[in-house]
Amino acid sequence: MRTLTGVDSACSVLAGGCDSPVRSGDSIGVPMFVQTRAEGAYAFDESGKRFVDYVMAYGPLLFGHTHPALVRGLDAVAADGLVWGSTHRHEVRLAERIRSHLPSMERIRFTTTGSEAVMSAVRSARAFTGRDLVLKFAGNYHGHFDVALLDAGASARTDGGSGSGIPESVKRDVAVARYNDLDSVDALLRGREARLAAILVEPVCGNMGWVAPVPGFLEGLRERCDHVGAVLVFDEVITWLRLGLHGAQGRIGVMPDLTTLGKVMGGGFPIAAFGGRAAIMAQLAPDGGVFTGGTHAGNPFCVAMAHRVLDVLEAHPEYYAQMEALARRLADGLRAILRKRGLPYAVVQDASVVDFKFRSGPPNRNYDDACNADRTAYAAYYNAMLERGILLPPSVNEVMFLSTAHTTEDVDETLTAAEASLEL
Ligand SMILES: Cc1ncc(COP(=O)(O)O)c(C=O)c1O
Known part of the structure; x- marks a missing residue:
């Protein structure tokens, strides 16, 4: 023991x-x-x-x-350099491979963690819509940044109490609805529709036990976003590759505007991504004013590991x-x-x-x-x-x-x- x-x-x-x-x-x-x-x-x-x-x-x-596919021959990968700080063709190819499985991801940016991916997606949605309000769901977990942690699932016991370090000002721009409950979404949005930047959701939730969306729930979120001009963000950090190459969105047939990825895509190495409609991703610097970036983002070593993960899954x-x-x-x-x-x-x-x-x-x-x-x-x-x-x-x-x-x-x-x- x-x-x-x-x-x-x-x-x-x-x-x-x-x-x-x-x-x-x-x-x-x-x-x-x-x-x-x-x-x-x-x-x-x-x-x-x-x-x-x-x-x-x-x-x-x-x-x-x-797994041998992931731990074999690492010296050879490292010999070309671990982190370059430059754009490289391997990440371009990886983004193309991801898009071939998730066509809703017209443009992609790599990050190191799922938290960063979701944080960046939320910022992009806010910039695109020019609005601040984010609606999310109790028991979903999207990482450890302020917006995400309010009533989060997984191990985050953050009810937004004063000891959590999450400012009151952040809470004003977040609405937390009940998963699988469109009435609670409507009740929270009533009178605030024009302020809604994004609905953020785990399309199948893995952070309050495993919770499937009831029929019509994701479709209802899609309709509400379309109706008020807000961005629908699917957090597929758990579900992409766990549920298959086409993720939860491919299985359910509801397409988000933005998607976040992580976990399985690196096979144990830290790499994540977010992406979606080209018009929204055009908000990102240098094209637009939204800054997201990272020293280790898209580093060739982790990109090589993500290619290996896709190699295995596409072949088997x-x-x-x-x-x-x-x-x-x-x-x-x-x-x-x-x-x-x-x-x-x-x-x-x-x-x-x-x-x-x-x-x-x-x-x-x-x-x-x-x-x-x-x-x-x-x-x-x-x-x-x-x-x-x-x-x-x-x-x-x-x-x-x-x-x-x-x-x-x-x-x-x-x-x-x-x-x-x-x-x-
Ligand atoms: C659905 C979901 N989104 C985002 C995250 C955050 O990812 P990371 O831990 O890589 O920051 C997690 C982590 O558990 C997750 O389950």
Whole structure:
């Protein structure tokens, strides 16, 4: 098991003992998981114990850890230089490849993180419309900039209280609606339509459990944006490549004006992007007045890794069906165990994502549902699964991510552990 040494030494120098609050385990009151290495579908703690890893770094690792396509031959890539500070043909080609899968992204700019991508998309939308108001949804997570954090999901417990560091002036220009609820959108916009710059949404939400949009929800957002001349921004940082090469927008058939990407596109290396209609992206400097940029933006090393990710997925479309079959096996197995135990919890499975919450009733539809999950019961389950060598996300808002590295044996080991762990 974990030694306390790792936790103690982390807390004595890292703020809160971690670089991202979810990692602390604090949101459900479990000990922090201190990791030493990872391989394939597995994470290893300081004692060398192996865990089947369903955190998968919160999404990027569609091929698991250390996939040969991503870790092989890195010296040769690095030998050409890590960061150039110049435009290069590899990023032009990467943007073309992305656009071939997501035609709504007529123009693209690369960033390093998803947070920057969404922040830049919001600024571009505001500049394009000449308006300030942004409507977003409780329980969606878009990164750690001020606008995004209000009522955010994932591990951000920011209700906009005075200790959050988010200025009151920012809050005045953000409206937070209920996901899957167009009435709440209309109520918030009434009388303010002419101020609306953008609606920002996860088209399938992965940050309050896994929440699908109800039929008509995204279409309704599209109509409202068109009606008032606002920009519809789809945050596909989780969904692009997790759901397929055409993302949530390709699956659902609703096209946004701007899209943000990240996570899987770098396969574990930090690269993200935003883009969309050429007229909106023309707001960006040097063509327009919106400044976004970054020292590491579009660096050739991470661009090369993003090409490798697309190489694998374009060459192996069958990976999606394989991961889905495995995820279905896990979800079906969990459903059977829950039924046997008399626990009325819904198990959600979508592509390579599996999710269930300790909450009776249908799957989460919005953040109100997500907030009703029983954290104490989940914490007990988390600890029991950890004891049995299964690493789950230490938060009720996160989901289980599978990868091409997970096997039937891993899933069956997980189900055996779940069967015992749910005997609480
Ligand atoms: C949907 C979504 N958007 C944006 C972000 C922010 O991305 P990053 O952590 O790379 O800044 C995340 C991160 O979890 C996310 O889930």
